[in-house]
Amino acid sequence: MDKSIINELVNELKTINDVLRWSVSFFASSNLYYGHGSNNHWDEAIQLILPTLYLPMESPESILASRLTPSERHRIIARVHRRVRERIPVAYLTNVSWFCGCELYVDERVLVPRSPIGELISHKFSGILQSEPRYILDMCTGSGCIAIACALVFPNAAVDAVDISSAALEVSNKNICTYGLEKRVHSVCSDLFSALLHKKYDLIVANPPYVSDDDINNLPHEYHHEPRLGLAGGKDGLAISLLIINQAVNYLSEHGVLICEVGDSMVNLIKNHPTIPFTWLQLDQGGEGVFMMTKKQMMEVYLLKNSQ
Known part of the structure; x- marks a missing residue:
């Protein structure tokens, strides 16, 4: 991803809702395959963003309006970009997966x-x-x-x-x-x-x-x-x-x-x-x-x- 585009995203995407909306749109335009814990763009984005911010999946909806620091935006954008460019399952980017309600560490x-x-x-x-x-x-x-x-x-x-x-x-x-x-x-x-x-x-x-x-x-x-x-x-x-x-x-x-x-x-x-x-x-x-x-x-x- 071009550095100027990354800078634009970091400057414009202020809240969790902002990066969530952008991530869903980016996923929807990228012909990804979902088979590692989600089956749609929205859930895929949620499962990437919340663990990246060290927030629990059961976080209240009100948290989505929270503003992000520049370093948090950079980290999310980088992971979203890797998900699309390298086709890496989200669980390997976050090292987090779930099974029977249990949160688990996973890697490759x-x-x-x-x-x-x-x-x-x-x-x-x-x-x-x-x-x-x-x-x-x-x-x-x-x-x-x-x-x-x-x-x-x-x-x-x-x-x-x-x-x-x-x-x-x-x-x-x-x-x-x-x-x-x-x-x-x-x-x-x-x-x-x-x-x-x-x-x-x-x-x-x-x-x-x-x-x-x-x-x-x-x-x-x-x-x-x-x-x-x-x-x-x-x-x-x-x-x-x-x-x-x-x-x-x-x-x-x-x-x-x-x-x-x-x-x-x-x-x-x-x-x-x-x-x-x-x-x-x-x-x-x-x-x-x-x-x-x-x-x-x-x-x-x-x-x-x-x-x-």
Whole structure:
């Protein structure tokens, strides 16, 4: 952005309302893709501006009339410009994201939290679990968002947060400490179940990489700022998911349940594995490709496969 234009903006945009209006207009004219916490220009601008000013998202509307200092205007304008020029998701510019009402630190070591599994957590997996879980596994934890949200809704549960990426676990540990959950949420660096000592979990929640090779090359530019390790699911998007399905039975308690998100790859999963009794969950807040399987169902599939 030309220096003269920046100076004009800094001089003319006096209040939060001013920079909000300008940001929305700039976003609307820039062909951005929204998929990391918002779906419209207004929310995208709000999620950039308020954290940049260290203001909470629940700030009263009256705060928007507040005047900004020149340095605050410079900081907002610079971030808005980067969002448009470099197509960087807002969460990476502010290092702030939200999941199940939890504010989380994020950077480019982890995916931006956005799993529809959040709706199930908010409802304590109502209709899915027979009783409150004592032991929970969050597989492919990334930022730790699912592990932390589960620990908060189930205050008596111990949670293992597993990821193959030590860099991602640095981020999840930061978030775990922020919520004071170090005694109940434990991060584990592991290639899926390999470092787990055959523990039994009442609930396994998995959000593995599930973008197919064809799709990953055609993702909007914003997604290419995220770690490829957290997205790439192989040729059909199911390479990691199938490993989890095949191994999870050994780590579930008697009445344990696996919840797994496979996104758009659900089409390939249904087509290529028609005999597996997936229960696809309907979500009121949108999103698809989340299924559940019980330990009993997994055992039946395992026995059937080995009898053939």
